[in-house]
Amino acid sequence: MKRILDILSSMRVAIILIIIVATLSVIGAFIPQERTEGFYVEKYGSSAGELIHHLMFDRIFKSFYFVALIL
Numbered sequence: 001m002k003r004i005l006d007i008l009s010s011m012r013v014a015i016i017l018i019i020i021v022a023t024l025s026v027i028g029a030f031i032p033q034e035r036t037e038g039f040y041v042e043k044y045g046s047s048a049g050e051l052i053h054h055l056m057f058d059r060i061f062k063s064f065y066f067v068a069l070i071l
Contacts, residue, residue: 021069028060 041049
């Protein structure tokens, strides 16, 4: 248990988490949020639009993984 806590409280893990949160925030800043799936398909094409929707980039700040990283 102590080893796990040491790993999770290390500077390396903190930096990695900050980089991930920053990257997701930049994605959220450039992709318009809270639009319909059709909007993304029309703007970015079929494959990219569906990928944006499935990865929850269209509502990234409410996605389970972003909220989990922030907590």
